[in-house]
Amino acid sequence: xxxxxxxxxxxxxxxxxxxxxxxIPLVYLDSAATSQKPAGVLDAMDTYYRRxxxxxxxxxxxxxxxxxxxYESARERISRFVNANQAREIIFTRNATEAxxxxxxxxxxxxxxxxxxxxxxxxxxxxxxxxxxILAEERGIELAYVPVTPEGLLDLDTYRMLxxxxxxxxxxxxxSNVLGTINPVREMIAAAHAAGALALIDGAQAVxxxxxxxxxxxxxxxxxxxxxxxxxxxxxxxxxxxRLLEAMPPFMGGGDMIKRVELGRFTVNDLPxxxxxxxxxxxxxxxxGAAVEYLAEIGMxxxxxxxxxxxxxxxxxxxxxxxxxxxxxxxxxxxxxxAFTFDGVHPHDVAEILDGNGIAVRAGHHCAMPLHQKFNxxxxxxxxxxxxxxxxxxxVLIEGLYKVRKVFGKNDKPQGQAHG
Amino acid sequence: MDDLARxxxxxxxxxxxxxxxxxxxxxxxxxxxxLCGDHIRIELRVDENDxxxxxxxxxxxxxxxxASADLLVEKIIGKPLAEVRAITKDDVLESLGIxxxxxxxxxxxxxxKVLKGGVYGLEAGQASDELL
Ligand SMILES: Cc1ncc(COP(=O)(O)O)c(C=O)c1O
Numbered sequence: 001x002x003x004x005x006x007x008x009x010x011x012x013x014x015x016x017x018x019x020x021x022x023x024i025p026l027v028y029l030d031s032a033a034t035s036q037k038p039a040g041v042l043d044a045m046d047t048y049y050r051r052x053x054x055x056x057x058x059x060x061x062x063x064x065x066x067x068x069x070x071y072e073s074a075r076e077r078i079s080r081f082v083n084a085n086q087a088r089e090i091i092f093t094r095n096a097t098e099a100x101x102x103x104x105x106x107x108x109x110x111x112x113x114x115x116x117x118x119x120x121x122x123x124x125x126x127x128x129x130x131x132x133x134i135l136a137e138e139r140g141i142e143l144a145y146v147p148v149t150p151e152g153l154l155d156l157d158t159y160r161m162l163x164x165x166x167x168x169x170x171x172x173x174x175x176s177n178v179l180g181t182i183n184p185v186r187e188m189i190a191a192a193h194a195a196g197a198l199a200l201i202d203g204a205q206a207v208x209x210x211x212x213x214x215x216x217x218x219x220x221x222x223x224x225x226x227x228x229x230x231x232x233x234x235x236x237x238x239x240x241x242x243r244l245l246e247a248m249p250p251f252m253g254g255g256d257m258i259k260r261v262e263l264g265r266f267t268v269n270d271l272p273x274x275x276x277x278x279x280x281x282x283x284x285x286x287x288x289g290a291a292v293e294y295l296a297e298i299g300m301x302x303x304x305x306x307x308x309x310x311x312x313x314x315x316x317x318x319x320x321x322x323x324x325x326x327x328x329x330x331x332x333x334x335x336x337x338x339a340f341t342f343d344g345v346h347p348h349d350v351a352e353i354l355d356g357n358g359i360a361v362r363a364g365h366h367c368a369m370p371l372h373q374k375f376n377x378x379x380x381x382x383x384x385x386x387x388x389x390x391x392x393x394x395x396v397l398i399e400g401l402y403k404v405r406k407v408f409g410k411n412d413k414p415q416g417q418a419h420g
Numbered sequence: 421m422d423d424l425a426r427x428x429x430x431x432x433x434x435x436x437x438x439x440x441x442x443x444x445x446x447x448x449x450x451x452x453x454x455l456c457g458d459h460i461r462i463e464l465r466v467d468e469n470d471x472x473x474x475x476x477x478x479x480x481x482x483x484x485x486x487a488s489a490d491l492l493v494e495k496i497i498g499k500p501l502a503e504v505r506a507i508t509k510d511d512v513l514e515s516l517g518i519x520x521x522x523x524x525x526x527x528x529x530x531x532x533k534v535l536k537g538g539v540y541g542l543e544a545g546q547a548s549d550e551l552l
Contacts, residue, residue, distance in 0.1 A: 344434070346482035348456050348527065364456050378457030378480065408430060 004298065004306050006390040012038040012294075013388055024358040027396045032177050032337050032384035033362050034227045035208060037291070041230060044290035045283045055279055057256060071282055074289025075272070081292040082222070083213040084239050088271040091238040091245070092280050096204040097127035099223035099238035100171075102275065103200055104131035106248045107221075108169075114140035117167040119197070121146040121154055122374050123176045126367040128202045132171065146172065148374055152179040152328035159188065163195035170199050174206035178368045178382065179328030180311070180337030182210065186217050193218065198244070204228055208386070209307055209335050211300035214239050230295060231288035235281045245271050252277040303387045307336035310385050314338050314394045321401045323410065327375060336385030339366070342401070345408050347381040353407055354381075354400040361397075425517035432487035438494055440476045449538030450479070451547060453530050455523070458485040460534045462493060470501045477534075482527050484516070489531035491515045496535070504539050507532065509552045 010016050013036045020026045028036060048070065054063035056071050072087075079087040093099045108131075112118070118132055122145050136143055144162050147155045154172070163170070170192040175182045189199040200221040206212055208229035214222050219239070226235035240248075250257055250268055254277035259267045268274050295303065312331035315338065318324050323343035328334055342350050347363035354361055363381045365372045372378060383397055442448075442463040450461035458481025465474040475497050477489040492512060496504050512532050513520070520528055529552055537547030 346456075348482035348484075348524070352524070372457075378459075407426065409434070 004302055004387065006306075006388065009298070010388050010390075012040070014039055014042070016388060020358040020360075021356070024356075027357075027359045027393050029383040029385065029389065029393065029397060030360045030362050031208075031228070031386035031389075032205060032366075032382065034233065035230050035386055036388065037232065037287075038230055038294050040294050041232065041287045041290045045232060045287040048283045048286050053283075056282055057273070067282060070286050070289070071280070074285045077289045077292050078237065081296060082207060082224075082239065083215050085215055086242065089239055089242050089245065091240065091272045091275045092285055093236040093238055093275075094234060094281070095227070095236035096202065096223045096225040097236070099236045100128050100200070100202065101131045102238055102251045103221050103223075103240070104135050106251045106275075107244065108132075108135050108141075109139070110247075110249055112139055112141045112168055116141045117144060117162075117165055118142070119144050119146060119159070119162050119167045119170040119172075119192075121172045122148040123152075123154065123179060123181065123368065123371050124171075124173055125177055125202065125204070126369070127204075128171055128173060128200075129370065145370075148179070148371065152176070152181050153333065154181070154183055154188075156184070156188070160191060163191055163197065166195060167192075167197045170197050171202070172199075173202040173204075174212070175203075175209065175335050175337075176328070176368075176371075177205050177337065178339045178366050178371055178380065180334030180339075181329055182206070182333060182335055185219070189218050189220075205335065205337070208295075209300075210304050220244060226284060226288040226291070229288075229291055231291035232281075232284040235284040235288055238275070242271065245275070250277070251275055254278045256280075298387065304335075306387060307385055308332075310389060310391070310394065311336045311338065313391055314383065314385070314397070317394055317398045318401075321398060321405070323405065324401060327380060336389075337382065338384070339380040339382040341377060341380055342404060344410075345404060347379045349408075350381040350401075350404050353404045354397070357396065357400040357403065359397055359400050429483050429487040429516065429518070432490045433483035436477075436486065436490040438476050438490050438497075439478060441478055442474055442476055447538045447541075449534050449542070449547070451530065451534045451537060453481070453485065453526050455526060456482065456485075458482060458527055458530055460485065460489050460531050462489070462531065462534050462538055464496075464538065466501065472496050472499055472501065472504060477531060481530075482524075484518075484520070484524055485527040485530050488512060488516055488528045489534075492531045492535060501539055504535065507535070 015036050052063045052066040054067040056068040076087045079090045146159045174185050192199040198220040201219045203222050203224040207224040222239040224237050227233040257269050257277040259269050318326050324340050326338050326340045351361050351363035361383045364379050445463040446466045447464040452459050460479040462477045467473050475493045477493045533547050536551040
């Protein structure tokens with residue numbers, strides 16, 4: 001596999017050339033929150049607005065035809081990128097959160113009744129917890145959680161035990177946005193199927209960073225977000241198996257999702273339009289089409305290998321810094337995410353001091369409060385990597401962390417000297 | 421952030437002067453900043469003339485939230501409740517001596533929100549940013 005030329009890749013992302021403070025360049029280590037966008041994506045959206053801005057699926061004029069063509073061909077490309085069986089299984093939503101909510105509201109309301117069990121995990125993002133809490137309140141369904149081990153892995157023995165209780169659905173993340181853990185989703189999906197359950201995968205952190213083949217995984221539902229994979233905000237994707245989507249009631253009503261409306265009744269449109277009520281995020285879909293083309297050209301295997309190497313280096317260097325504790329498994333089991341605490345310094349203070357050095361990291365609970373509670377902490381600082389990060393970025397982070405120590409009066413004088 | 425102000429904040433964070441609990445107390449109130457998990461509890465003793473005789477805070481969070489609580493509690497000891505009610509967010513920011521962006525502003529003002537919730541005798545969780 002060819003190694004990536006990161007210097008060249010960095011130049012594809014105009015924002016990486018900016019300074020954050022005078023003379024201090026940006027070191028962007030917050031891609032798990034949202035990724036930066038390459039120029040090709042910005043250009044694709046710009047061209048749509050400048051050259052063929054029109055609504056889709058409803059005009060016969062030239063611009064409408066071009067816009068509809070670009071929108072649907074982006075859907076094809078996105079479908080191929082994750083190897084869906086057909087493009088009509090790719091539904092556009094506002095974000096991964098809405099994709100999961102679509103399943104909870106449409107599939108869940110139709111198929112789950114009082115006492116039915118849904119399995120979740122302790123490492124879920126709030127977006128794959130709260131929709132199910134709402135449904136539990138509304139329907140009286142039962143929820144059970146696969147525990148996270150101290151190493152930051154899912155406790156698969158408990159998962160198997162929970163499956164014996166014949167759940168209707170297992171919903172879990174492909175990759176944790178805090179621990180970085182890459183879960184064995186293929187095996188977990190197969191186990192769910194063997195127990196008669198469907199499997200919904202939150203792929204918001206996986207699709208941007210790993211090769212994902214949805215057919216090979218045999219996922220029933222798979223959700224992800226455009227903005228974390230070099231695409232624009234405002235766009236998420238729900239993959240669903242055709243026969244499941246066909247059997248589901250619509251999620252929202254309005255234009256585009258209908259075939260025919262009379263006073264008092266309507267007939268539902270075909271997939272995927274059935275789930276895309278109203279004017280969609282046309283420019284964003286076109287932008288994501290360009291993003292997946294960009295990522296595919298570089299190669300997801302190469303991106304994954306690069307990030308693996310980078311996280312390995314980052315974990316080694318972080319270990320050197322006294323007082324820093326990284327959560328999650330070792331490099332071979334995780335993606336490019338390092339969430340850590342710093343003895344005696346709150347993550348917000350860490351992030352603020354790093355910001356002074358141009359380094360963007362996130363501090364907080366990262367929308368995974370239950371996971372933080374599990375580890376008995378309220379917050380972590382999180383550095384996350386993407387294809388445009390390199391060893392130098394890690395080095396700047398480490399220098400920044402030594403500055404944090406200095407600001408908080410931790411003495412790093414050579415051993416043997418008195419401490420102040 | 422200016423270095424002197426930061427030194428004051430970090431000093432108060434690492435060596436708070438008024439951290440603890442008062443048992444019994446006349447007023448006690450607490451709240452969180454959901455964004456970052458900062459937590460502050462303030463407890464007061466008040467004499468028959470409604471003057472604050474003792475005040476402490478307890479909690480956890482970033483240096484700004486904790487230093488701000490320590491400074492605020494210090495400020496109100498010996499003051500009548502009427503004066504405590506009149507403390508504004510500018511007073512708090514002035515004692516911290518730093519400019520803050522909108523996110524850190526919430527950290528800095530959590531203690532004031534807690535204090536006001538307490539002196540206005542609100543049920544836990546009722547204090548809103550409008551009190552500030
Ligand atoms: C694992 C995981 N799931 C879901 C989401 C939600 O994504 P979005 O906010 O784009 O809906 C995120 C993003 O923060 C995430 O990291």
